[in-house]
Amino acid sequence: MSDREIDLQLVERVRAGDQRAYGLLVEKYHRKLMRLLSRMVRNSDEIEDIAQETFIKAYRALPQFRGDAAFYTWLYRIAVNTAKNHLMARGRELPTVSDQAMNDEDEPDERLVAQNISTPESELLSKQVAYAVDEAVSALPEELRQAITLREIEGMSYEEIADTMACPIGTVRSRIFRAREAIAAKLRPILGTSEDRRW
Amino acid sequence: MNAVRHTVFGLLLTSSTAWAGAPLAQTEAAAWLQKIAEASRHISYEGVFVFQQGGASQSQTLMVTGRPSGAHMESRLLTLDGNPREVRCSQQVSFTLMVNGSQQQIEKRLNRRHFPDLLPENAAELANWYSISLGTPSRAAGRDCTTLEITPKDVYRWGYVLCVDKNNAFPLRAVMINDEGQVLMQYSFADLKLGTQPKMDGHPMPAMPEAAKPATGSPIEVTELPPGFNRIAAMRRQLPNRKGEVEHWVFSDGLTHVSLFLEPVQKPVLPIKGQSKQGMINLIKRQVGDWQATVLGEAPWATVESIAMHLEAKPATP
Amino acid sequence: MTIKTATAPLASQAEEDALSALLDGELSQTESLRALARIHSAPAERTRFRTYSLIGDSLRGLPDTHPDFTTQVMAALKNEPTLLAPMPRRRERRPALWLAAAAVSAITWGLWQSLPDQPIPAPMAANAPRPVDVEPYLAAHQDFAQAVIAPAEMQFTQVSFVEPQR
Numbered sequence: 001m002s003d004r005e006i007d008l009q010l011v012e013r014v015r016a017g018d019q020r021a022y023g024l025l026v027e028k029y030h031r032k033l034m035r036l037l038s039r040m041v042r043n044s045d046e047i048e049d050i051a052q053e054t055f056i057k058a059y060r061a062l063p064q065f066r067g068d069a070a071f072y073t074w075l076y077r078i079a080v081n082t083a084k085n086h087l088m089a090r091g092r093e094l095p096t097v098s099d100q101a102m103n104d105e106d107e108p109d110e111r112l113v114a115q116n117i118s119t120p121e122s123e124l125l126s127k128q129v130a131y132a133v134d135e136a137v138s139a140l141p142e143e144l145r146q147a148i149t150l151r152e153i154e155g156m157s158y159e160e161i162a163d164t165m166a167c168p169i170g171t172v173r174s175r176i177f178r179a180r181e182a183i184a185a186k187l188r189p190i191l192g193t194s195e196d197r198r199w
Numbered sequence: 200m201n202a203v204r205h206t207v208f209g210l211l212l213t214s215s216t217a218w219a220g221a222p223l224a225q226t227e228a229a230a231w232l233q234k235i236a237e238a239s240r241h242i243s244y245e246g247v248f249v250f251q252q253g254g255a256s257q258s259q260t261l262m263v264t265g266r267p268s269g270a271h272m273e274s275r276l277l278t279l280d281g282n283p284r285e286v287r288c289s290q291q292v293s294f295t296l297m298v299n300g301s302q303q304q305i306e307k308r309l310n311r312r313h314f315p316d317l318l319p320e321n322a323a324e325l326a327n328w329y330s331i332s333l334g335t336p337s338r339a340a341g342r343d344c345t346t347l348e349i350t351p352k353d354v355y356r357w358g359y360v361l362c363v364d365k366n367n368a369f370p371l372r373a374v375m376i377n378d379e380g381q382v383l384m385q386y387s388f389a390d391l392k393l394g395t396q397p398k399m400d401g402h403p404m405p406a407m408p409e410a411a412k413p414a415t416g417s418p419i420e421v422t423e424l425p426p427g428f429n430r431i432a433a434m435r436r437q438l439p440n441r442k443g444e445v446e447h448w449v450f451s452d453g454l455t456h457v458s459l460f461l462e463p464v465q466k467p468v469l470p471i472k473g474q475s476k477q478g479m480i481n482l483i484k485r486q487v488g489d490w491q492a493t494v495l496g497e498a499p500w501a502t503v504e505s506i507a508m509h510l511e512a513k514p515a516t517p
Numbered sequence: 518m519t520i521k522t523a524t525a526p527l528a529s530q531a532e533e534d535a536l537s538a539l540l541d542g543e544l545s546q547t548e549s550l551r552a553l554a555r556i557h558s559a560p561a562e563r564t565r566f567r568t569y570s571l572i573g574d575s576l577r578g579l580p581d582t583h584p585d586f587t588t589q590v591m592a593a594l595k596n597e598p599t600l601l602a603p604m605p606r607r608r609e610r611r612p613a614l615w616l617a618a619a620a621v622s623a624i625t626w627g628l629w630q631s632l633p634d635q636p637i638p639a640p641m642a643a644n645a646p647r648p649v650d651v652e653p654y655l656a657a658h659q660d661f662a663q664a665v666i667a668p669a670e671m672q673f674t675q676v677s678f679v680e681p682q683r
Contacts, residue, residue: 001549003542009553017599019591021557026587027567031579036280048583055590059597073249073258077389080247080260080279084390126580133575151541152576158543173543177534184568191568191584252667259665276664286664295660313664432661438653439660449661456662460654472676473651475669482651482671493654497662 007071015062026055029072033079040083050086054079128190136186140179147172148179221332222350228331229323231347231368235361236322238368239265239315240272246340246391247279248314252384252479260389263314264397275399276313286313287399306439309432314386315370317361319453328352328427328452337362339371340388349454355425355502356455357383357479369393375479375497383479384497412436414446419461419490423509425502427452450496450506457496457506464491474500488512536562540569646673 001009007028013021030051037047058078065074137145143165150156150164158176162169223231243266251258259281265274271290278284283298286308293308318325334346344362351358362372371391375384414433421430432449438460446461468491473482481503482495487510494507532552538544539552556562571581651671659666 001539001542001544001546003540006539006542006549006553009550013553013557018557019594019597019599022594023587023591024556024563024566026590028570030583030586030590031574031581034582035579039279039283044582048586051583051586052590052593056593056597059594073251076260076280077247077249081390084247125584126582129571129581130575133572137576148576152573158538158541173534173538176541177537180537180569180572183572184565187568187571191571250665250667252669257667259667261665284666295664308660308664310661310664312662436657439656441653447657447661449658451662456658458654458658458661460657470676471646471673473646473671473673475671480655480669480671482654483676484646495651495654495658 004070008067011062011065011067011071014059022059025071029075030055032072033075036076037079037083040080041087046086050079050083053086054082057082125190129187132186132190133183136183137179140182144175144179144182147175148183151176222330223332225326228329229326231331232318232322232325234368235347235363235370236316236318236320238363239370240320241267242367242369242393243267243395243397244315244369244391244393245395245397246388248386248388248391250314250384250386264399265315266397266399273399274311274313288313309434314373315388317359317370317373317386317454319451322453324427325349325453328356329358329454334360336365340391342371342391344371353426354378354499355428355505356452356498359454364393367393377477377479378499381477383477414448417446417461417490418513419446419487419492420511420513421450421459421506421509422511423505424450425452425505428455428457428502428506455496455498455502457494457498457502459506459510460493461490463489472500483507536565537569540566540573 007025010021010025014025033054034047034051037050038044041047041050054075058075061078065071137148140148146165147161150161151158156164158169158172161172165172222228243264245262245264247260247262249258249260260279262277262279263274265272267273268289273289274287276286285296287294287296288308288311293311295306295308297304297306312319329349329351332348332350334348337344337346339362343365345365345368347361347363349359349361358376358378360372360374360376361370363370369391370386372387373385374382374387377383412435414435424430428450429452430448431451432447434447435444436447437444443462446459448459448461450457450459464486468484468486470483470485473484473495474480478500479497480495481498481500482493483503484491484493485507486492490512492507492510494503496503532555535544535548535552536556539549544552556566567587575581652668655669655671656666
């Protein structure tokens, strides 16, 4: 089942009355969505507000989601619409490419991401998380590190990774799983217990 | 063949079992086409549209603004995802601005047309090569719209389904489809405001050196073109991220565009055929005399092949 | 090396890595539905879902700047009415459409074959152009024709052309 079909399954589940399943979609896409909103809106509080409003609007509009577009595409259109209205309501002009270019002289795109930080506490936490992930990945044995990198960064399928690493697909699946678990173990102390994050 | 084509498009477009409308008479078709072409060229607009190619797997979101400036239009396109890219068009000049980290790159463009100006200024001519019928009304970008099916009369073009604003015929959605009714490419407004006073900020139009020179009288001749196609552009230019210059010619029937690139060969060229998913983009590379010809476009194989196979090296002048 | 396994006990060893494979889109239909059912019924699986999602985004340079975001959104949704709007059955392709399509393709091919030149496709071996070879042409064409540039995956075959008789 493809990623897109999984999203559809989750949507069907939400439409059948399981509100909690929506949390999985929010969890999956909110970081990506906020990154893209940061291209249109510079203030990190606004980004958070717009993102939250987007997910709420999307939830209400789920009965109209027909599944012929991918869920994320549909979500993204709602986000752009919401951001535009937000900016218009504040009499703000839409950002121009050149404005960004002129203000971000020395810094590449990462700077836009940094502006997402809201409170000092969450800034610290997100840095801790990023650092822990980096550290965990570097500490992995070569074959696990390669597998997880080819999957998450290069976006290769298990079959393609199996070709690249000259090993069976089952081994790829196992290596990726073990890599994730190793990284998750390093994150556990930072993220706290599951009770803290229950929804 | 036309009856079969209409069946295909009719079934595609209607969600009920009713047939789509019969093709309009040529004059009525021409009038509709012209009305749509003019709709985006005389009114100001600002909106966000999504462009999709090859199914929903790839999509881009772009912001577009347009406003009349004298007898012409000024417009601005801005990508909202992926690498920042901005296109600005005015009567005098059209250029692209790309930002890569701290670097800006400006390139002059040779065409001013982009969505929502899907149809050419002289759109009535298209009625010679495409038949038009009205489909079931629908909605797009929060507006009621009229649906038009633009069906090719022969094998040399892809078809379109257009959703245009019911009141003013402004294009809201354009879907390119192949002969099996599969969706190849789609533009779709997510948000649109008409008749506003949009600001055209952003980079002022810079003074730029010419990006392209007129084509040389190259020793290649096109002996035949598919019906309705004419050469609409010919220039000498550099390709993006490539050194050296090539000849770039563009053939079009007003809606379908095919490019020909000519460059001198260094070593013998093996002829190849290329195709994108669902055959939307077709490509041929072959040698003609001392030249390497690359023909490609969002057009059926027959079109690309016809153009590529009717290229001849002119005999050398003594 | 010793790897800590997931905190919650799972049905069987073989299924331990199912969630990981599910997120990569690598499970069959049946296995996927089973794995999804486990997520819906086990909080520990949801936690793993969250963690794996975070790891993937982190590797792709998307930081977790708002760690409570999901909790906040779900809290806000508590006041929303629960949805009950089952998905409509996706419409099956009508057979007539495909018959018509086959007829149209035949006509297309017929016309094509009547042209004087007959390309004979052969699989490309070592001479296959790389995508990067074609990109500049495609980009230049798209920039001219529509201003929106979209890379396309192309497949290539070698052809032999019979020169037209004059």
